[in-house]
Amino acid sequence: MTKLSDIDLQVMWNRLIAVVEEQAQVLLRTAFSAIVREAGDLSAGVFDRDGNMLAQAVTGTPGHVNSMAESVKHFIRTFPVETMREGDIYITNDPWMGTGHLNDFVLTTPAFHKGKLVALFSCTSHLMDIGGIGFGPDATDVFMEGLYIPLLKLADNGKLNETLMAMIRANTRLPIDTEGDVYSLAACNDVGCERLSAMMTEFGLDDLDVLSKHILSRSRAAVLDAIAAMPQGSWSNTMTVDGYDEPVVLAATVTVSKTGIHVDFAGTGPASRRGINVPLAYTTAYTVFGLACIVGKDIPNNAGSLAPLTVSAPEDSIVNALKPKPVASRHVIGQMLPDVVFGALRQAIPERVPAEGTSCLWNLNVRGQTEDAGLGNYGFTMAVTSNGGTGARPLKDGLSATAYPSGVKGTPVEIAESITPLIFWRKEFRTDSGGAGKTRGGLGQVIEVGSRIGKPFDLLAAYDRIDHPPRGRDGGKDGAAGAVALKSGVKLKGKGFQLIPPDDRLVVMTPGGGGIGAPTARDKAAVEKDLSEGLISKAGAKVYGG
Template identity: 75%
Template sequence: MSGANSTNLIDLQIMWNRLIAVVEEQAQVLLRTAFSPIVRECGDLSAGVFDSKGRMLAQAVTGTPGHVNSMAESVKHFITHFPLHTMKPGDAYITNDPWMGTGHLNDFVVTTPCFKDGKLVALFSCTSHLMDIGGIGFGPDATDVFMEGLYIPMLKLIDQGVVNETLMSMIRTNTRLPIDTEGDTYSLAGCNDVGCQRLVEMMEEFHIDELDHLADHICDRSREAALAEIAKLPKGTWRNSMVVDGYDEPVTLSATLTISDTGIHVDFAGTSAASRFGINVPLSYTTAYTVFGLGCVVASQIPNNAGSLAPLTVAAPSGCILNAPKPAPVASRHIIGQMLPDVVFGCLRQIIPERVPAEGTSCLWNLIVRGETRSGAGGNYGFSMAVTSNGGTGARFAKDGLSATAYPSGVRGTPVEIAETQTPLIFWRKELRPDSGGAGRTRGGLGQIIEVGSGIGTPFDILAAFDRIDHPPRGRDGGRNGEAGYVGLKSGQKLRGKGFQTVPPDDRLVVMTPGGAGIGDPKERAEASVRDDVESDLVSSEKAAGVYGFSRQA
């Protein structure tokens, strides 16, 4: 290899790394300027840069797979609706179409063309979760998407620097939180502008006028690296199925995973039909979490972009709950969609068991609360908040599962101090749930116990969207199941796992999130590990003796 070519490859690698830094700054701007706590405190967002073909070249580490991997396809829809030759400097486009965005109306996607010397060189796109966009609220009770809130088609948000005030007025008028929603919309547009500025600075530093060569390098190398990892796996077909609670009846998720020379394909034929309620999943979101699960196992060291995603393909029959067509209700699509890594892990554990965990809580256990405020809310109508929380992840082959950790979503838990600042609620308890992790040679992660009451003597609503109550995470190879989830009132009344319900002012909401499942015979667990669990109050003495055969006096 000549010196000139070597330098060129080095420059390409440096620019690739710089692109990742650029989109991370883009994400941090969004994180720090967002109004919604679920974004600024928990990181429920995505940010990325795309070439003129709509290929994602880099994504920010900050963000969620459901946003990132579905946003990766949404930019192509923007280009279809707004051809590149019609885009001008200062333009920005927006949608929350679930089937062309990230799966439900609460996510706004904003895409901005980036120009250098008057020529379009790239597009920046970002997504964040907005807490309230009208309708019946962020819950699974709707029976079509039109009940779920304001539906924004592909529209121009900013035209050569001039904001579409008609659209902004529509957005403000159709939400219980107009201040937050308007602020979040400008935050999305603003972070894209920062990304554009940083990209142009990079291009000037390296004296390049277009990204085509760099884009091809990124996509080609990433695809080759992913295929090289897939080539190490045996060829063939494996199947797995998993039953989850559903809304009014259990849902079966069935997967057939095929590994070939061209990649990995997952087909969800055999999965339950779409639900009447808002737990359905658009195919874009199904694809996003399926390929994320595959990537975690097969290509964890390869940057996530159009090239590394290309060998991972997904299909689901139209009309099933994982490919629900418009106008199906989809507000709580994460409940089912976030189960999909566990489903594909069930296929992969048949060939590479040491690389995949047992089943975990998987779906977020968000406390979606809404109610009135005594003294007003500065332009908003009451309060509405998703207090993010989760249960335990499944045990790993050689390590325990993680407690109270949002996998596969990746969002951070909402700090109690923030929730109590933003709402008139008091969190009386928020602690790990002893004995909730499934016993095994390696133990599942623990869930949480959360107790919440009104601080102003008024009732509040819980828009329940929980799972793993009737069907807890399953243990494997002799490991025990994780503990099932529970939602109820302190007075003793059990609440439904899904649906709109009211917590009386003189009672408290009690939520116990599920634990992750265990791997292997509990009797094979190291005695020192059991002793540590008991001394840390993660496992009771009774369970240590009865399940692990451990005595503190031994």
């Protein structure tokens, strides 16, 4: 093959991104878990033989993608590439070697071209039930949280590990869905392998060595160029969130230098007794994503672009919890970390950084009995994804009912009602919940749900920003605090297992994002528009000077 030009390599790079996006779409369209197929709680990517991520699918979440990037290196260490054969598939849900909790299965498959191993495809998706106490923060160690799969072979030279599959089926309340999700993950990687081989045939490639070097070196250089344009120095920030039994302090020092950006979480509170702890890989995943949103946001995400962004945290702090700490609801703290980093960067580049938002997902993790018990599953278990408002941006309002930083979509009510015995009576924007400011915070939402079969159901609550709502900045107001209650007026806890009576309804009010700038400086036409659309009330308009 002749020497590849930069144009050739760029075309191939773009094609590689298209390959992994098709890989992700296969997972999206074949998954059994609604949180995957409806909300996109997944990741997909391709890696070189050294375990460097070359491309990730646009579809997916940062927590999955950037922690999955480390998982592949663990697989290679345990199963060296020299021993891999066509038809091998590797699996784990180890929170410290995977994506942070047991509900996420990571599958990695070696890709062969003309009989030679040329790459590895990896993918992750969230499975709704893997046994144990269930998808909530109540456990006191990881062993209570469900089935723990170390780094194993799911398939060996094309032969499925039937013993492992039997163990998986036997340790879930949803054996049909869980088995289907495993096959969906495997199929997703298989399609990636097929499309990569076809691409290499089309371009006359025998390996990905030259393309890998190009992708990683160009991406790293682009991020370093973006960092060079920033002020250099160190800035610190703290943020207090609700925690489980007591508030948690999250502290970060961000240091910008010519060689990269380092975030140190020294000063952050200790690990919790409950399942809101975060393994370091997940902490790193969301921290570097937050940095990437500000620095080089248009640069593709891969091992090269991630290399200049580094993270450290004290051992057994809540953002570097060690085994066997419980970690099922690690997203509650982990998804707060971009806001913590933004608070430090705000001191250096305020014109590029938003106010605090809801950050962590406000999912309705529900579980209970169904009318028909003969469908192969034991009742129903579902995470109805829902979100609050994001923080105001320096030049734009925040986004309403939008998941940032996770990026997952909200579960359609019609889907939730079709696969659970629940009925949603309300799902609407929460008036006046966005923090007032020159630019307004995004709105939260009000969700009201009850049983339609006269049976109680469980809420496995994992919410935050109830006691410590998103903060506004530069004169902007705080977003509205979240709240969880029964329609009868009984206040519920923000975290933990709770029973919703069959004759009552669950009411969830998600937080709003913080505002930026004095509300009186807001454009009057924008205030009138908000008022006419019901985003603010007449009483709420008074803070704007109306």
